[in-house]
Ligand code: G3H
C-alpha cells in the first residue's frame with residue numbers, strides 16, 4: 662500500500678519518485694529503472710497524458726508491468742482538474758489522484774477537493790488523494806524565459822493546515838518556489854516553508870514536491886530533510902526521450918523499425934529515472 666511507503670519516507674528520510682508517462686515506452690523505462698534499483702514507485706498521467714495513452718490502457722499496462730517485475734508500481738491521476746476527470750480515474754482503478762483545484766479560490770478549492778476525497782474513498786478506501794494549494798507556475802517543457810515567483814503564489818502554512826483538515830486529503834502539493842518544467846532560472850526552493858507546512862499539516866499528511874525537473878541534488882536532499890515525501894519528474898524524461906529520438910533519426914536515416922528507433926530513447930529515459938531514484942534515496946526500499 663502507498664500509505665506504508667509514505668510513512669516510511671518520513672521515518673527514514675527518503676522520497677518516493679513519481680514519473681509521468683503518456684506512452685508505453687516511457688512506462689517501460691520507468692518500470693525497468695524501478696526494478697533495477699528495487700525502488701517502490703509512482704507513475705502518473707495528467708489529463709492530457711491519459712488522453713493519449715487511454716484510461717483503461719494506462720491502468721492495464723501498469724498492472725502488466727507490476728506483474729512482470731513483481732514490484733509496487735502505483736498509478737496516479739496527476740493534476741486532474743475537474744470532478745468528472747477525478748471520478749473517471751477513480752472508477753478506472755487508479756491508485757492515487759491529484760485532485761487539483763488550486764486555480765480556484767480557497768473555499769472553492771476546499772469544496773471540490775473534499776467532494777473528490779469523499780467520492781474516491783467511498784469507491785476505494787485504500788486510494789490516496791492529494792490536494793494542491795498555492796500557485797505553481799510553468800509547464801512541463803523547456804521554457805526559454807525566466808519564471809518569476811511572487812510571494813503571494815506560495816502556500817501559507819496556516820492555510821495548508823486548514824485545507825488538509827477540511828478536505829481530508831492524504832497528501833498535499835504546496836507551492837514553495839518550485840516551477841513546472843525547466844525555466845531560464847533555477848528554482849529557488851523555500852525549505853523553511855516546507856518545514857512549516859509539514860508542521861501545520863501534521864505527521865499523517867504527506868507533502869509532494871512538484872516540478873522536480875531542473876532541481877539540483879542538494880535541492881532534493883534539503884527538501885526531503887524539510888519534510889517532502891514524494892517528488893514529481895516529467896520534463897527531464899520528455900527531454901531525454903526527444904533528444905535521443907532526434908539523434909537516432911539523424912544517425913540512422915534509413916531505419917524504419919520502430920522498436921529499433923525507440924530503444925535509445927528508452928535507455929536515455931531510464932538513465933534519468935535511475936539517477937533521480939538514487940538521489941531520492943528510494944533504492945532497495947521494497
Ligand atoms: O506533476 C508533474 C510534475 O510536477 C513534473 O514537473 O515537469 O518540472 O518535472 P516537471
Ligand code: ZN
Nearest residue numbers: 841871872893
Ligand atoms: Zn505537477
